Amino acid sequence: MxxxxxxxxxxxxxxxxxxxxxxxxxxxxxxxxxxxxxxxxxxxxxxxxxxxxxxxxxxxxxxxxxxxxxxxxxxxxxxxxxxxxxxxxxxxxxxxxxxxxxxxxxxxxxxxxxxxxxxxxxxxxxxxxxxxxxxxxxxxxxxxxAPLVPAFHAALFGRSGEDRAALNLGGIANLSLLPGDDGPVRGFDCGPANALLDHWCHLHRGTAFDAGGAWAASGSVRPALLQRLLAEPYFAQPIPKSTGRDLFHPQWLAQHLQPDDLAANPCDVQATLAELTARSCAEALRLHAPGVRRLIVCGGGAANDDLMRRLTQQLPGVAIDSSAAHGLPPQxxxxxxxxxxxxxxxxxxxxxxxxxxxxxxxxxxxxxxxx
Missing domain, CATH: 3.30.420.40 (ATPase, nucleotide binding domain)
Structure with missing residues (x-):
């Protein structure tokens, strides 16, 4: 049985x-x-x-x-x-x-x-x-x-002859690299995903999350703020590495916001946070698995249409699928x-x-x- x-x-x-x-x-x-x-x-x-x-x-x-x-x-x-x-x-x-x-x-x-x-x-x-x-x-x-899911991702999503990656977009984004040959499976946390997006949305709109990323999509990325956020040393740390709310918390965001950011439309900061997630995940994939041509996305962020669009823009030539197309719905x-x-x-x-x-x-x- x-x-x-x-x-x-x-x-x-x-x-x-x-x-x-x-x-x-x-x-x-x-x-x-x-x-x-x-x-x-x-x-x-x-x-x-x-x-x-x-x-x-x-x-x-x-x-x-x-x-x-x-x-x-x-x-x-x-x-x-x-x-x-x-x-x-x-x-x-x-x-x-x-x-x-x-x-x-x-x-x-x-x-x-x-x-x-x-x-x-x-x-x-x-x-x-x-x-x-x-x-x-x-x-x-x-x-x-952490992360502990790469071994399971390999069992579920790995395919012989095709290098793949699995990206979980929860509060934190974590990436599993799944080689199509006999190479080792690797995995690590890329940085923030929904944690900061949800915080900023709740702070300014009173809702638990930005449904479909519609609010972020209505804003414009603030380039100077994005560069300050991307300068966080964690992004440049070698793998293996893991992170969480110990680092990427509301105070971390607040210390990067300058007066002109606070005076801007809050949806512009939301757009910048979405771009931060997409950019940091894409850079991690390009750096550690440049040959991957299929990215399988799971977690709550897979339902964020704006975030998925940004990932697609950042990773031309990579097929980006929901995990639902590979056996399990994202949640x-x-x-x-x-x-x-x-x-x-x-x-x-x-x-x-x-x-x-x-x-x-x-x-x-x-x-x-x-x-």
Whole structure:
């Protein structure tokens, strides 16, 4: 009987939880997909905990983790109902947790990555084994702990004889380089994707995101601001590398804005942020995989028509597809990746790629909380 796994993902965009029931039997089959939005209070608290607050952070983080586990459990109930499955039919669920700090290699040479989660509570609420804490073993082995999806991208999107790349446009943009021969799969974070776009849109329009990128499309890129943003040293760092809201946060943007930017139409800054994402991703692809002629895009940014148009302009000669054309809709890819990582943990098989994370070698990732 084919083993079924649940994957849950709440990413840097902080918009909610996506979940899938998936099977991995010579391929990838998704049996159900569900999502639950974060309520405003939990989203605000998770966003606040991304930056040092100095006010009872441990207490607040523990309660936010409980709230997150309850959102995860709600998605699991939806998935089981949708698929007509009992909890006992699921071998394990992969619950990534919510990253609030990511500083691999910093401070003491090891650093840390911190994902809020309460897997014990999640196991109690669902009656399912919970696989979690996927990143810390890679960090302990000298790696970045991210990105972890390139191995899954290779299994899902890789094709013999054709060099490809997969670009996930979540809160942060990450790129997987998938050679068509026997070369190593590589991956890294390019820089910001939706995190800054969503922040600026919420600040000036009061909406959670710029639907379809229509507001950005109505503005004009501010060249001087774009050059200041692109001068961020992270973009020039060698790979492997990873980043998050520790670097690309509202204060980072604010320190680059000059009086004339603030006096301009806010949609011009939104257009500039969209161009920043497109330009940084395109430059990363040209630098590290100039022979790639097919780019497969997933994550929420795949639904941003303006951002996809900008990528197409930046990458002439590269066919840019949604992941939907290659087996999985964009919103299902990362959740399915964490179902896959749960399957790897249960099987005792490595889940990282040292060429993507910089770890000293392959490692079995995660911890398992029994049902």
């Amino acid at each position: 084919t083993a079924l796994f649940i994957g849950l993902m709440s990413g840097t965009s902080l918009d909610g939880v996506d979940g899938v029931i998936a099977a991995f039997d010579g391929g990838v089959t998704v049996h159900a997909h569900a999502s639950v939005d974060f309520d405003a209070a939990l989203r605000a608290e998770l966003l606040a905990l991304n930056q040092p607050q100095g006010v009872d952070e441990l207490h607040r983080a523990a309660l936010a983790a409980n709230g997150l586990a309850r959102h995860y459990a709600a998605v699991v109930r939806q998935l089981l109902d949708q698929a007509g499955r009992a909890a006992g039919s699921i071998r394990a669920m992969g619950a990534h947790g919510q990253t609030v700090r990511h500083r691999p290699g910093a401070f003491d040479g090891t650093g840390y990555t911190l994902q809020l989660n309460n897997p014990a509570l999640l196991a109690e609420l669902t009656g399912l084994p919970v696989a979690c804490d996927f990143r810390s073993r890679d960090v302990a082995a000298g790696g970045q702990g 299902q890819v990362e959740a399915t990746a964490f179902a896959w990582l749960a399957q790897r943990l249960v099987a005792g098989e490595p889940g990282n790629l040292p060429m993507a994370t910089g770890a000293r070698g392959l490692r079995v990732l995660g911890a398992l909380y029994p049902a």
